[in-house]
Amino acid sequence: MKTQDRSLEGKVAVVAGAGPGIGRAAALALARDGADVAVVARRGPPLEALAAEIAEETGRRVVPVTADLGDLAQCESLVERTVDTLGRLDALVNVATLGGPRSAVADMDWEGYLESVHFNVVATMKLCSLAAARMKAHSGGSIVNIGSLSSTTLELKLSRYTSTKAAMVVASKTMAREVGRDGIRVNVVTPGYTSGEGLDRMFREMAEHTGGDAEELSARAARETALHRHVDPEDIAEAVLFLVSERGRNITGVELHVNAGLWIG
């Protein structure tokens, strides 16, 4: 899926949490639209391969930055490294998350819960704030955080994940009100079931639990959406690109659902 213009020429984006799914698709879409991109993850070799693949396809500078996004000091140094290497910072896309195991509130591992609060709220919003400080220097920018539909559908035994993602959404919307005067927009893109290894694993686990067939469970879930299909990482990337680019210049503080009509509220 290619965009028609290269409106991000001269801009620099960070994709925080660049694996094979949404992170890869977002980094590729941003680079195709002209941005130089810093891609961030913990494991060096797959990240370097991803950066090389996107640079080769788009001709943009794509820099792999290995960092643990849960470490606030590493968040600071990755922003510094991006600006030192690529010259500026105009866009941040926060993809990485800490889900944690399924558990009812009654059985919660509270230390683990705090880790999700730290990762999904504190570290994510700290990175937003570090990026916004750099964006302000160039009269603005755009931040897109990735939400979770399960924060709305309130799936059982997922409160560690859903509540921390919901807190991140509220913090993002609040930040949008605070930094608008600096020309900075903050939005959330919330995927539905998004195809890829994570979704395949989820249906495999459901099948093991229920004794069903993973492919049938996946197909049934797709049929439950208004459009009768799952979303692809490229669909999420298109929404991210729209919000990052000038085409989204008057949109801030929104949560944009991309879920093929899995949930319509």
Ligand SMILES: NC(=O)c1ccc[n+]([C@@H]2O[C@H](COP(=O)([O-])OP(=O)(O)OC[C@H]3O[C@@H](n4cnc5c(N)ncnc54)[C@H](OP(=O)(O)O)[C@@H]3O)[C@@H](O)[C@H]2O)c1
């Ligand atoms: N797939 C779905 O159906 C679905 C549905 C709703 C919401 N989401 C949201 O989509 C996002 C994930 O999408 P995805 O799985 O497609 O992403 P992805 O691009 O496949 O992967 C994200 C990458 O983040 C990196 N990461 C994880 N923890 C990190 C850390 N502490 N520090 C640095 N990097 C880290 C991982 O690489 P390393 O292991 O190398 O660090 C991972 O490959 C999450 O925000 C999730 O809540 C997904």
